[in-house]
Protein backbone atom coordinates (compact mmCIF):
# COMPACT_ATOMS: atom_id res chain seq x y z
CA UNK A 1 0.00 0.00 0.00
CA UNK A 2 2.73 2.46 1.06
CA UNK A 3 6.47 2.11 0.84
CA UNK A 4 8.99 4.68 2.03
CA UNK A 5 12.59 4.10 1.10
CA UNK A 6 15.32 6.23 2.75
CA UNK A 7 13.03 9.26 2.74
CA UNK A 8 14.48 12.56 3.97
CA UNK A 9 12.91 15.98 3.82
CA UNK A 10 14.87 19.16 4.31
CA UNK A 11 13.50 22.66 4.75
CA UNK A 12 16.09 25.42 4.61
CA UNK A 13 18.76 24.18 7.00
CA UNK A 14 16.73 21.75 9.04
CA UNK A 15 16.27 18.08 8.41
CA UNK A 16 12.54 17.54 9.10
CA UNK A 17 12.46 13.86 8.09
CA UNK A 18 15.65 11.87 8.38
CA UNK A 19 16.09 8.64 6.42
CA UNK A 20 12.71 7.01 6.98
CA UNK A 21 12.11 3.55 5.53
CA UNK A 22 8.93 1.59 6.17
CA UNK A 23 6.26 -0.50 4.50
CA UNK A 24 2.56 -0.34 5.21
CA UNK A 25 0.93 -3.36 3.63
CA UNK A 26 -2.56 -3.95 2.28
CA UNK A 27 -4.93 -4.87 5.10
CA UNK A 28 -2.93 -2.94 7.71
CA UNK A 29 -4.16 0.23 9.39
CA UNK A 30 -1.49 2.49 10.87
CA UNK A 31 -1.33 5.08 13.62
CA UNK A 32 1.55 7.57 13.64
CA UNK A 33 2.51 8.96 17.05
CA UNK A 34 5.17 11.39 18.16
CA UNK A 35 5.79 14.67 19.94
CA UNK A 36 4.86 18.08 18.51
CA UNK A 37 7.06 19.00 15.58
CA UNK A 38 8.53 15.51 15.06
CA UNK A 39 7.40 15.49 11.40
CA UNK A 40 4.08 13.60 11.36
CA UNK A 41 2.16 16.09 9.20
CA UNK A 42 5.16 16.45 6.89
CA UNK A 43 5.13 12.67 6.40
CA UNK A 44 1.41 12.79 5.54
CA UNK A 45 2.04 15.57 3.01
CA UNK A 46 4.61 13.34 1.30
CA UNK A 47 2.08 10.49 1.17
CA UNK A 48 -0.52 12.71 -0.49
CA UNK A 49 2.05 14.05 -2.94
CA UNK A 50 1.61 17.66 -1.80
CA UNK A 51 5.33 17.72 -1.05
CA UNK A 52 8.24 15.73 -2.44
CA UNK A 53 11.12 14.26 -0.44
CA UNK A 54 14.55 15.87 -0.70
CA UNK A 55 15.88 12.34 -1.15
CA UNK A 56 14.50 8.80 -1.12
CA UNK A 57 11.42 7.24 -2.68
CA UNK A 58 7.73 7.30 -1.83
CA UNK A 59 5.44 4.66 -3.30
CA UNK A 60 1.68 4.86 -2.66
CA UNK A 61 -0.98 2.40 -3.91
CA UNK A 62 1.52 0.94 -6.38
CA UNK A 63 2.59 4.34 -7.76
CA UNK A 64 6.12 5.64 -7.45
CA UNK A 65 5.94 9.39 -6.87
CA UNK A 66 8.02 11.25 -9.42
CA UNK A 67 7.18 8.63 -12.06
CA UNK A 68 3.37 8.89 -12.05
CA UNK A 69 0.60 11.48 -12.27
CA UNK A 70 0.13 12.38 -8.60
CA UNK A 71 -3.30 13.92 -9.37
CA UNK A 72 -4.53 10.49 -10.45
CA UNK A 73 -3.21 8.85 -7.27
CA UNK A 74 -4.84 11.56 -5.15
CA UNK A 75 -8.25 10.59 -6.50
CA UNK A 76 -7.83 7.32 -4.57
CA UNK A 77 -6.77 9.05 -1.35
CA UNK A 78 -9.07 10.67 1.21
CA UNK A 79 -7.33 13.27 3.40
CA UNK A 80 -8.89 14.67 6.55
CA UNK A 81 -7.17 17.59 8.24
CA UNK A 82 -8.00 20.73 10.18
CA UNK A 83 -6.88 22.90 7.25
CA UNK A 84 -9.41 21.17 4.97
CA UNK A 85 -12.11 21.61 7.62
CA UNK A 86 -11.48 25.36 7.61
CA UNK A 87 -12.04 25.55 3.85
CA UNK A 88 -15.50 23.96 3.83
CA UNK A 89 -18.49 26.25 3.38
CA UNK A 90 -20.32 26.80 6.68
CA UNK A 91 -23.46 28.04 4.91
CA UNK A 92 -24.05 24.91 2.82
CA UNK A 93 -26.26 22.07 4.06
CA UNK A 94 -24.43 19.07 5.44
CA UNK A 95 -25.50 16.71 2.64
CA UNK A 96 -24.09 19.12 0.06
CA UNK A 97 -20.77 19.50 1.88
CA UNK A 98 -20.53 15.70 1.98
CA UNK A 99 -21.45 15.47 -1.72
CA UNK A 100 -18.53 17.77 -2.71
CA UNK A 101 -16.24 14.89 -1.74
CA UNK A 102 -17.31 13.02 -4.89
CA UNK A 103 -15.35 15.52 -6.98
CA UNK A 104 -12.88 16.93 -4.45
CA UNK A 105 -14.62 20.32 -4.85
CA UNK A 106 -15.00 22.71 -1.94
CA UNK A 107 -18.42 23.96 -3.16
CA UNK A 108 -20.90 23.22 -5.93
CA UNK A 109 -21.66 25.94 -8.44
CA UNK A 110 -23.91 23.79 -10.58
CA UNK A 111 -26.71 21.28 -10.16
CA UNK A 112 -25.75 18.23 -8.11
CA UNK A 113 -26.55 14.92 -9.84
CA UNK A 114 -29.28 12.95 -8.07
CA UNK A 115 -27.09 9.86 -7.60
CA UNK A 116 -24.47 11.98 -5.85
CA UNK A 117 -27.13 13.42 -3.53
CA UNK A 118 -28.40 9.91 -2.79
CA UNK A 119 -24.93 8.61 -2.04
CA UNK A 120 -24.31 11.51 0.34
CA UNK A 121 -27.60 10.82 2.16
CA UNK A 122 -26.83 7.13 2.34
CA UNK A 123 -23.42 7.72 3.95
CA UNK A 124 -25.03 10.13 6.41
CA UNK A 125 -27.67 7.54 7.25
CA UNK A 126 -24.96 4.91 7.85
CA UNK A 127 -23.42 7.31 10.36
CA UNK A 128 -26.80 7.96 12.03
CA UNK A 129 -26.53 11.51 10.85
CA UNK A 130 -29.39 11.84 8.39
CA UNK A 131 -31.36 14.13 10.74
CA UNK A 132 -28.69 16.79 10.24
CA UNK A 133 -28.50 16.45 6.44
CA UNK A 134 -30.29 19.74 5.74
CA UNK A 135 -28.67 21.77 8.50
CA UNK A 136 -26.02 24.32 7.49
CA UNK A 137 -22.55 23.00 8.39
CA UNK A 138 -21.92 26.10 10.53
CA UNK A 139 -24.69 25.15 12.98
CA UNK A 140 -23.05 21.81 13.86
CA UNK A 141 -20.77 21.17 16.83
CA UNK A 142 -17.06 20.61 16.24
CA UNK A 143 -17.50 16.87 16.73
CA UNK A 144 -20.37 16.72 14.26
CA UNK A 145 -18.30 18.69 11.72
CA UNK A 146 -15.51 16.14 12.00
CA UNK A 147 -17.98 13.38 11.26
CA UNK A 148 -19.15 15.36 8.23
CA UNK A 149 -15.54 15.52 7.05
CA UNK A 150 -15.21 11.77 7.41
CA UNK A 151 -18.47 11.25 5.50
CA UNK A 152 -17.21 13.62 2.79
CA UNK A 153 -13.95 11.70 2.44
CA UNK A 154 -15.90 8.46 1.84
CA UNK A 155 -17.86 9.90 -1.11
CA UNK A 156 -15.02 9.08 -3.52
CA UNK A 157 -14.61 5.49 -2.19
CA UNK A 158 -10.93 6.07 -1.34
CA UNK A 159 -8.48 3.16 -1.24
CA UNK A 160 -6.42 5.04 1.32
CA UNK A 161 -7.76 7.34 4.02
CA UNK A 162 -5.31 9.66 5.76
CA UNK A 163 -6.52 11.33 8.94
CA UNK A 164 -4.52 14.06 10.67
CA UNK A 165 -5.68 14.39 14.29
CA UNK A 166 -9.39 13.98 13.53
CA UNK A 167 -10.30 14.01 17.23
CA UNK A 168 -8.32 17.14 18.16
CA UNK A 169 -10.41 19.54 20.21
CA UNK A 170 -13.27 17.12 20.84
CA UNK A 171 -14.70 16.49 24.31
CA UNK A 172 -14.73 12.92 25.61
CA UNK A 173 -18.26 12.22 24.39
CA UNK A 174 -17.74 13.65 20.89
CA UNK A 175 -14.39 11.90 20.61
CA UNK A 176 -15.85 8.51 21.44
CA UNK A 177 -18.62 9.05 18.87
CA UNK A 178 -16.03 9.92 16.24
CA UNK A 179 -13.92 6.89 17.20
CA UNK A 180 -16.93 4.62 16.69
CA UNK A 181 -17.06 5.86 13.10
CA UNK A 182 -13.30 5.43 12.68
CA UNK A 183 -13.51 1.86 13.99
CA UNK A 184 -16.43 1.15 11.63
CA UNK A 185 -14.09 1.76 8.68
CA UNK A 186 -13.31 -1.96 9.13
CA UNK A 187 -16.47 -2.61 7.14
CA UNK A 188 -15.04 -0.77 4.15
CA UNK A 189 -12.32 -1.68 1.73
CA UNK A 190 -10.03 1.17 2.73
CA UNK A 191 -6.62 1.39 4.39
CA UNK A 192 -6.23 4.00 7.11
CA UNK A 193 -3.23 6.09 8.22
CA UNK A 194 -4.08 8.09 11.34
CA UNK A 195 -2.05 10.71 13.18
CA UNK A 196 -2.86 11.46 16.80
CA UNK A 197 -1.37 12.66 20.08
CA UNK A 198 -3.53 10.29 22.10
CA UNK A 199 -2.60 6.66 22.45
CA UNK A 200 -6.11 5.72 23.66
CA UNK A 201 -7.46 6.66 20.21
CA UNK A 202 -5.89 3.46 18.89
CA UNK A 203 -9.20 1.63 18.46
CA UNK A 204 -9.23 -2.07 17.44
CA UNK A 205 -9.32 -1.15 13.72
CA UNK A 206 -5.64 -0.21 13.92
CA UNK A 207 -3.10 -2.97 13.47
CA UNK A 208 0.23 -1.11 13.38
CA UNK A 209 1.93 1.87 15.01
CA UNK A 210 4.84 4.07 13.95
CA UNK A 211 6.58 6.12 16.64
CA UNK A 212 8.42 9.20 15.39
CA UNK A 213 11.07 11.19 17.16
CA UNK A 214 12.93 14.19 15.72
CA UNK A 215 12.15 13.23 12.13
CA UNK A 216 13.19 9.61 12.56
CA UNK A 217 11.35 6.39 13.31
CA UNK A 218 11.76 5.27 16.91
CA UNK A 219 9.74 2.14 16.18
CA UNK A 220 7.30 0.75 13.63
CA UNK A 221 5.35 -2.50 13.54
CA UNK A 222 2.39 -4.38 15.05
CA UNK A 223 0.80 -2.22 17.77
CA UNK A 224 1.29 -4.71 20.62
CA UNK A 225 5.03 -4.89 19.88
CA UNK A 226 5.69 -1.20 19.35
CA UNK A 227 3.62 0.18 22.23
CA UNK A 228 5.96 -0.81 25.00
CA UNK A 229 7.29 1.21 27.90
CA UNK A 230 10.82 1.63 26.53
CA UNK A 231 9.81 2.84 23.07
CA UNK A 232 7.18 5.20 24.50
CA UNK A 233 9.80 6.62 26.84
CA UNK A 234 12.24 7.05 23.95
CA UNK A 235 9.54 8.83 21.93
CA UNK A 236 7.99 11.08 24.57
CA UNK A 237 10.76 11.33 27.20
CA UNK A 238 8.30 10.29 29.87
CA UNK A 239 7.82 7.10 31.82
CA UNK A 240 4.40 5.44 31.48
CA UNK A 241 2.52 2.26 32.18
CA UNK A 242 0.30 0.91 29.44
CA UNK A 243 -2.75 -1.28 29.82
CA UNK A 244 -4.92 -2.84 27.13
CA UNK A 245 -8.65 -2.75 27.75
CA UNK A 246 -11.50 -3.17 25.28
CA UNK A 247 -8.91 -3.65 22.51
CA UNK A 248 -7.47 -0.21 23.20
CA UNK A 249 -4.26 0.88 24.95
CA UNK A 250 -4.64 3.17 27.98
CA UNK A 251 -1.74 5.08 29.36
CA UNK A 252 -0.82 6.07 32.90
CA UNK A 253 2.03 8.48 33.49
CA UNK A 254 4.36 7.38 36.25
CA UNK A 255 4.89 10.43 38.40
CA UNK A 256 8.48 11.53 38.46
CA UNK A 257 9.04 9.33 35.40
Ligand SMILES: Nc1ncnc2c1ncn2[C@@H]1O[C@H](COP(=O)(O)OP(=O)(O)OP(=O)(O)O)[C@@H](O)[C@H]1O
Nearest residue numbers: 011012016034035036037038039040041042043197
Ligand atom coordinates in the same frame (compact mmCIF):
# COMPACT_ATOMS: atom_id res chain seq x y z
N1 LIG B 1 6.57 25.89 6.38
C1 LIG B 1 7.54 25.53 7.20
N2 LIG B 1 8.75 26.14 7.21
C2 LIG B 1 9.74 25.74 8.03
N3 LIG B 1 9.62 24.73 8.93
C3 LIG B 1 8.46 24.09 8.96
C4 LIG B 1 7.34 24.42 8.11
N4 LIG B 1 6.33 23.59 8.38
C5 LIG B 1 6.75 22.76 9.34
N5 LIG B 1 8.03 23.07 9.70
C6 LIG B 1 8.82 22.41 10.74
O1 LIG B 1 8.88 21.04 10.45
C7 LIG B 1 8.89 20.27 11.65
C8 LIG B 1 7.84 19.17 11.55
O2 LIG B 1 6.55 19.77 11.43
P1 LIG B 1 5.25 18.87 11.33
O3 LIG B 1 4.10 19.82 11.19
O4 LIG B 1 5.43 17.85 10.29
O5 LIG B 1 5.26 18.19 12.76
P2 LIG B 1 4.11 17.39 13.51
O6 LIG B 1 4.75 16.17 14.09
O7 LIG B 1 2.94 17.18 12.61
O8 LIG B 1 3.75 18.41 14.67
P3 LIG B 1 2.39 18.60 15.53
O9 LIG B 1 2.20 17.34 16.31
O10 LIG B 1 2.71 19.77 16.40
O11 LIG B 1 1.28 18.88 14.55
C9 LIG B 1 8.65 21.26 12.79
O12 LIG B 1 9.88 21.51 13.42
C10 LIG B 1 8.15 22.50 12.10
O13 LIG B 1 8.55 23.65 12.80
